[in-house]
Amino acid sequence: MKVIFAGTPEFAATALAAIHKAGFDIPLVLTQPDRPAGRGMHLHASAVKQYAQEHNIPVAQPISLRLNGKYPDVAAEAHDLLHNTEHDVMVVAAYGLILPMSVLEIPRLGCLNIHGSLLPRWRGAAPIHRAIEAGDTETGITIMQMEEGLDTGAMLLKQSISINSTETTGSLHDKLAAMGGEMIVQALHQLEQGPLTATVQPEQGTTYAAKISKEEAALDFHQPAEVLARKIRAFNPFPGTHAQYGNSTIKIWAAQTVTTNKTGAAPGQILTASAQEGILVASGEGVLKLTELQKPGGKRLPAAEFLQGFPLTPDMQFNRT
Template structure:
């Protein structure tokens, strides 16, 4: 049974950690420091830390893992391999090289497509028909290491960032447990990535959720799904923030941002096609159907969203 140190932080990493606890000897967990979260900004531990503590596994929470004191703490453990899933800090080569079998990463895309911090959202926004999980041996680059295994799943037409996240985190744990024993036994030859096929998915900033109505309706619809639940997508109506929660695309034309009635349906003009919102949420209110919203605000039709 392999000795493993696991590095991860959010919900995405939890299934992989649970699988490792069930099948291997997890001797330590490294996760991000406790931070304020939620509306009340109360300090909370990460999902990974909660699982580790429940299992009685020692936890290390370095503010900066590249610091010499953090590296020295890591060296007190003697694992066969590190397993990393959405840890949240870049690991320097000095850390990657500590275990004899190096560091293995669970990445939420079919590398080399969508290297970076936000591959799930990037795949939806690009209109990809499939995505998946890649298990790779890490190097000092950004998701550039050689691949140990891959598994693809289709992206549904109504897929959101949340639904795809939930599918991929389960798949990641399953593929990890299938791959790890063969890797540690020398039965897998790591395959280099083709850098010429690489695409990048940088970290998403909250302000990216503002809708640009000069994009096409198809682009806007994919963005709204990709950014569900975070950072969400919004526009401004009469000086108030209006979240667009879901919707669809239809043929037709209107000036970008103009709210029109098309055959009894509320639609918004874009650069190409019309976006038909299904659910919206005005600031300070709960989410409602677009029909309920227009009943409350009949002057909405004919206005311009910015």
Template sequence: MRLAFMGTPDFAAASLAEIAAAGHEVVRVYTQPPRRKGRGKAEQKTPVHALAETLGLDVHTPESFRDPDVLADFAALDPDLAAVVAYGQILPQAALDVPRLGCLNLHASLLPRWRGAAPIQRAIMAGDELTGVQIMQMEAGLDTGPILLSETVRIFPFDTAGSLHDRLMATGAQMWPRALAALERGSLEAVPQADDGATYAKKISNEEARIDWRQPAETVANQIRGLSPFPGAWFEWPADKGAVRVKAHMAKAEDGEGQPGLVLDDGLLIACGEGAVRLTRLQREGRAAMDADDFLRGRALPAGTVLS
């Protein structure tokens, strides 16, 4: 089939690689424009952009798909369909109507649970035991279209947003060849989403990243795992020259009692509103993440300290 691909991050690049390897004609790749990043503020292409160039594919980086010229240019491609994965723009109805077979989107949750921008993080933060990846037919609503193909993925107690992201990325990418082959045969059944049970995975705010020790230990541990490695749940580590921001990247709930924020032993067991969490992987601002034993060398946090 002739298709356009729309995506931006690593999560999307894996899907583009699988689609191209399956032999479909990718007539154009759309991705977000290069942005200036890093200390030197050098302009960096997105992972999808870089991969598309390696594959010799035509790449366009429009600022907005609502631009009439962008829409006209897209229509001129006359694609059979568009495959969309974490593109970063909401497509207007005029764009959704262009491909003969419509626009298909890969989403990292079991819809209608966790529609929106941050489904991987929200699933872990909520303590979900299962999530998944689904390919759906796109429509004007936010992740409301009928489901075409679905795979369920377990969330393990040791999962972080990073580890779950990688598993979902691989699973989702491998679904595209099956979905496109079934679509060509006319055997892909569209199943409407349930009318109830919808939840929304809003973008993670800066305020949510700070650890609130007054929450139950399970909630705190899930927050830490759900925000690891980015943006990272953080707290202030007391120091002689003022508090230092430290990110917690891994934690587990344990038994323990005390004032919320009270350090209960010399191994980073911190009292919460209910129970306690043991921090097992941390990162000082501007430094690399490391296991707790290594982190504590030269940075003791003795029992009895109270974290704010």
């Protein structure tokens, strides 16, 4: 069976590698155009493009697939390429471009999507972040038959995984990426034998995982400590949470809630800041212990090491930036 693959980040590259290693013929890969990144803002290829080039798989990087959009000539060229590339099915994982019906209808067996949640919960752009932020105890992968709606297609395969109390988006991403690779290979093998069983998504339980904005990364210590701890885990490694201390913006990479008799302080007030007691900060409800921090221009450090190079003063305030 011939599989066109569309995806961009590392999550998608893991799936592409799994399909390739399983022996499927991949005549074409679609991925986002190269983007500027790093201090020099040089153009960098996506993780999917890098894998494809390393394994001599043809790559196309259209900026749009919408024939009636801003770049109709580019979209028309991409449509011609898809029509002229022999394939049976398209697999899509975190591609970053909307696939219009004119594209979804091209593959003989349609388009399959690898989605990082247990649909219909967390449709949308940031399902891993939002699951941790909301305090979900489980998530998973759904292999879905794509349609025009936002992650609304019929479910073909589904597998769950627990979210532990120390899980970050980074660690959960890697687990789900590996799971997604295994599941899409399973789905493709089954598809070779005949149609997969499709289950229509229920509307009950639908939630939307909005794209993460940098503005959300500022911690509001008026929120409960438990909410802050989840957010810090959810935003690790991207975009990272932060708070203002004097004139410095401190990134906070890890924290946990603690029980203490130090009560009555204003939200954001530093209660203790020592290697022995740790960095304890009052919140709107409860106390947060900061365990990994980063000063401007510095490295991520455990709290005790951070304090050696950036002393914090008890009774001072962390504020939103």
